[in-house]
Amino acid sequence: MIYTCTINPSLDYFMEYDHDLTIGPGHTNRSVLEYYEAGGKGVNCSIVLNNMGVPSRAFGFLGGFTRDFYISLLSKYELIEPRFTDIDGNTRINVKITGHQCVECNAVGPYITNTAFDRFEKKALRLMDSDTLIFSGACHDYLLDRIEPMFENLHKEGVRLCVDSGHAIYDMVKRIGCYLVLINEHDASTYFNCSDDEDELVKAAVAWKPDNIRFLILTFDKNRSILITDKEIYKADSIELPKERINGVGFDDSIMAGFMMNILRSPDVIESFQFANSCGQATLFSKGLATKEHINSVYEKIKVEKIDL
Secondary structure (H helix, E strand, O other), rough: OOEEOOOEEEEEEEOOOOOOOOOOOOOOOOOOOEEEEOOOHHHHHHHHHOOOOOOEEEEEEEHHHHHHHHHHHHHOOOOOEEEOEEEEOOOOEEEEEEEOOEEEEEOOOOOOHHHHHHHHHHHOOOOOOEEEEEEEEEHHHHHEEEEEEEHHHHHHHHOOOEEEHHHHHHHHHHHHHHEEEEEHHHHHHHHOOOOOOOHHHHHHHHHOOOOOOOEEEEOOOOOEEEEEEOEEEEEEEOOOOOOOOOOOHHHHHHHHHHHHHHHHHOOOHHHHHHHHHHHHHHHHOOOOOOOOOHHHHHHHHHHHHEEEO
């Protein structure tokens, strides 16, 4: 079973405009469309898995007046089983403004108590060596001391641990080990302390990757990526599609979901990387996250090549 974990999920409020926003006293901007989505990087992975017909269970923390509405939004995805832990605080609301301009206003989110984390940890530690845990999204610093021993236990049990999170989490799994690390170019240049030049980033990532991390994926400009294994490096470039890119949210999450879905059913790493990038590209040109139809339409166009340092 694939489990996803979003420590700080969000109720995303989308507002679409057909004009440039005007900022200043006396100006009011009126949207042409508003809608809500259940947000968070781990939840995005679950949604992409659902769209591909793969069940998953979603971990995380939900609470307050936004909790029930969040769960109701997830109910339209038949293959996502919510396993969230209840908290006293309110699940955050993030505002996403789209149109000629794209603006994101993200909230900090509620405080997670030790009691709440205890309840969550009991669920997580039931995972076995046949399970996968995708841990995605930002994590509060005050939870790191609780997460590290939990990761250690999961790794010892043989759980496939996959992370797309902050620098402290990358430090953690370098010590502990994990199945897959995904990191975007902006975080990577800061984390590896190098420029954002692609060749330099790849060299830095290869030097950083320990043997106890099986795969490392670097994503670039939300349209291409590089896979680093123990022995080889592969590159998948963006493709030209007949319509404009309309979505900047969920590219990395789609790659994570697609890679893990495929690698669990086939040992072919190149095929899994090709499929992962077809999921990412499908999301870029969809209003929401990648659907099976869009993924299948771009799969054959994705070219994967082996590269050398």
